[in-house]
Amino acid sequence: MNETPSRILVVDDEPSITEFVGYALKKEGFQPDVVDNGEDALAMAQENDYDLFVLDIMLPGMDGYELCRRLRTKTSAPVLFLSARDTELDKVVGLEIGGDDYLAKPFGVRELIARVRALLRRSQGNELTPNSHAITASGITLDEDAHTATGPAGDIDLTPREFELMACLMKNAGKVVSREELLRDAWGWEYLTETKTVDTHIKRLRDKIEQAGYDPGLVETVRGYGYRFKL
CATH class of the missing domain: 1.10.10.10 (Winged helix-like DNA-binding domain superfamily/Winged helix DNA-binding domain)
Incomplete structure (x- = not known):
């Protein structure tokens, strides 16, 4: 019997990014949903049980950092930040407010999928380590x-x-x-x-x-x- 595909919410206001990320995730067997703002993302998170969130930082209205803070009051699902800003400070801020990983734009499909799979393995308890105990x-x-x-x-x-x-x-x-x-x-x-x-x-x-x-x-x-x- 096939496993239920992991549900992933992608939040980005650039159509080219959401189309690219959504297509890449779907092709790899995931079940992605896409929204372009934080308010809709919170509503979707309230209605659905997501396994992972992919958040752009520069969103209209509520930015990705604030969205992550609010999500953390509702879920422990991992958060992967996407951003064109790639400074150490940006990464530190993302970690401090509850993010789990940070991927700088532009990025390739292989790196995106590798990060997504690694976060899902950790959160679902399937990390393949020989010394697990x-x-x-x-x-x-x-x-x-x-x-x-x-x-x-x-x-x-x-x-x-x-x-x-x-x-x-x-x-x-x-x-x-x-x-x-x-x-x-x-x-x-x-x-x-x-x-x-x-x-x-x-x-x-x-x-x-x-x-x-x-x-x-x-x-x-x-x-x-x-x-x-x-x-």
């Missing part, structure tokens, strides 16, 4: 195969990026992990020198931990060094 610390179990975080108090609803961040911390439970190490291991972007995005995601991660009924103090700040997950 369950990590347990302080009563919380992180299953790298199923991409779930569970414990006595219940499940912790994490975005793909938050999951990678927590996995890095829990694999080193009891040890201090620097912001640079977290940025490298959770994002894979060694060339980014800005580390404030790590602090932003740590705060969001603590909020998620607390909302699920656990102590947010499980993730400790070690001033001048980085962060540590309690054993």
